[in-house]
Amino acid sequence: MTSTTIPLPHLIGFTERNGNWHAEDLSLADLAKEFGTPLYVYSKRALTEAYQAYDRACVDASGKRRARIHFAMKANSNLAIIDCFKQLGAGFDLVSGGELSRALAIGADPSSLVFAGVGKSADEIAQALKAGVKCINVESIAELHKINQVATRLQCRAPISLRVNPDVDAQTHPYISTGLKDNKFGIAYHEVLKTYREAALLSQIDIVGIDCHIGSQITTTAPYLDAVDKVLDLVAQLKKEGIEIHHLDLGGGLGISYGEESPPDITEFTNTLLNRVAERGFGHLDIVLEPGRSLVGNAGVLLTHVEYLKPGAEKNFCIVDAAMTELMRPALYEAYHAIVPVQSKPVKSVTYDVVGPVCESGDWLGRGRSLAVEEGDLLAILSAGAYGFVMASNYNTRPKPAEIMVDGKNVYLIRQRETVADLFANESTLPKQTHSPLG
Ligand SMILES: Cc1ncc(COP(=O)(O)O)c(C=O)c1O
Numbered sequence: 001m002t003s004t005t006i007p008l009p010h011l012i013g014f015t016e017r018n019g020n021w022h023a024e025d026l027s028l029a030d031l032a033k034e035f036g037t038p039l040y041v042y043s044k045r046a047l048t049e050a051y052q053a054y055d056r057a058c059v060d061a062s063g064k065r066r067a068r069i070h071f072a073m074k075a076n077s078n079l080a081i082i083d084c085f086k087q088l089g090a091g092f093d094l095v096s097g098g099e100l101s102r103a104l105a106i107g108a109d110p111s112s113l114v115f116a117g118v119g120k121s122a123d124e125i126a127q128a129l130k131a132g133v134k135c136i137n138v139e140s141i142a143e144l145h146k147i148n149q150v151a152t153r154l155q156c157r158a159p160i161s162l163r164v165n166p167d168v169d170a171q172t173h174p175y176i177s178t179g180l181k182d183n184k185f186g187i188a189y190h191e192v193l194k195t196y197r198e199a200a201l202l203s204q205i206d207i208v209g210i211d212c213h214i215g216s217q218i219t220t221t222a223p224y225l226d227a228v229d230k231v232l233d234l235v236a237q238l239k240k241e242g243i244e245i246h247h248l249d250l251g252g253g254l255g256i257s258y259g260e261e262s263p264p265d266i267t268e269f270t271n272t273l274l275n276r277v278a279e280r281g282f283g284h285l286d287i288v289l290e291p292g293r294s295l296v297g298n299a300g301v302l303l304t305h306v307e308y309l310k311p312g313a314e315k316n317f318c319i320v321d322a323a324m325t326e327l328m329r330p331a332l333y334e335a336y337h338a339i340v341p342v343q344s345k346p347v348k349s350v351t352y353d354v355v356g357p358v359c360e361s362g363d364w365l366g367r368g369r370s371l372a373v374e375e376g377d378l379l380a381i382l383s384a385g386a387y388g389f390v391m392a393s394n395y396n397t398r399p400k401p402a403e404i405m406v407d408g409k410n411v412y413l414i415r416q417r418e419t420v421a422d423l424f425a426n427e428s429t430l431p432k433q434t435h436s437p438l439g
């Protein structure tokens with residue numbers, strides 16, 4: 001049993017059969033035996049089906065493409081994952097020079113890359129311009145000028161969109177809401193027109209689009225429609241002023257079910273957005289969507305072994321070999337992830353806090369979970385495919401876990417487990433004999 005009240009998320013690619021959990025055709029218990037724990041396991045079928053659900057809505061009845069999917073690789077940037085999306089036809093949304101390097105490493109077409117982020121350095125801007133990205137999403141007037149300077153130095157053009165902060169409440173966790181006026185993201189709504197006028201005067205800047213991303217784990221369509229309307233009002237005004245917008249980037253943010261949530265179905269959500277753009281007379285624009293979590297969140301689980309069961313007067317603890325270092329979401333956002341025993345057993349269910357070995361009281365993965373487990377058993381933490389491994393850390397000198405991808409009956413090691421030696425390979429102690437500068 002997982003929890004008394006919260007249902008399991010609906011999963012593709014991960015199923016329980018006769019009391020044993022599987023990733024596609026392979027048993028999770030066998031995978032843990034072969035690759036060890038903690039271990040991230042992804043299902044290729046799950047991420048493929050999620051992509052195809054978006055893609056279905058992006059092509060109209062006559063076969064004409066209405067929008068393009070740019071996977072937000074911040075959600076999961078493993079090369080094998082991003083390469084799968086590239087092969088399915090995706091472009092990418094990037095937030096750093098590092099992510100740009102990953103995209104180039106898998107041979108992504110630079111014209112399928114958009115580069116966002118509030119604090120791009122001059123080096124990152126230069127890297128993006130040299131690579132020839134489709135567009136840089138500009139998040140402040142200061143950044144606009146820096147891009148113009150870098151492009152002047154490189155003697156190239158800089159294709160840009162302004163990221164609009166539409167002041168719309170995405171009704172999500174405050175840490176992952178990005179479209180409110182007191183968030184650091186984007187250009188304040190009332191300053192956008194002025195900033196476009198300024199951009200139009202800069203020597204190296206090519207205005208190509210407009211962008212907006214209101215937050216993450218959003219479970220209703222209404223805030224998106226508000227944001228779309230506000231952005232399209234700006235596009236209409238810009239057109240009147242002779243500033244043509246060619247592409248419209250609506251960001252990502254569609255939520256997934258971790259158990260209780262019931263976000264809109266991907267195809268229905270995409271249709272609703274694209275229909276609204278078309279109804280407003282802007283269907284001819286090159287439309288970009290940047291989903292992250294909804295493509296990979298439910299395509300991954302984290303496997304962990306139970307090290308100890310520690311009964312207590314107030315609480316019982318189930319101490320496992322994964323921690324906030326492998327999955328930070330519970331510690332950071334008090335996020336809920338379903339936790340299931342990988343092999344069910346006829347032992348009594350007990351309510352536990354599932355915690356890791358890290359020296360922090362905030363190091364927990366699940367609270368108040370009813371689990372029928374013994375020491376040595378294997379647990380699967382579900383819905384861990386997005387913002388899981390990518391947010392892992394080496395705190396307490398813990399090597400990062402391995403990642404594997406299952407495709408039917410096949411399994412691929414897509415990231416080796418780090419070793420402790422890897423963690424201090426770039427460090428050095430001070431020379432044994434030190435000399436004081438005073439002699
Ligand atoms: C600019 C941008 N685009 C896309 C995304 C993807 O968001 P999500 O994973 O919620 O779909 C993010 C993350 O919030 C983002 O910052």
Ligand SMILES: N[C@@H](CCCC[NH3+])C(=O)O
Binds near residue numbers: 176178216
């Ligand atoms: N890291 C967040 C999502 C952040 C989205 C990026 N702006 C999460 O785990 O839910």
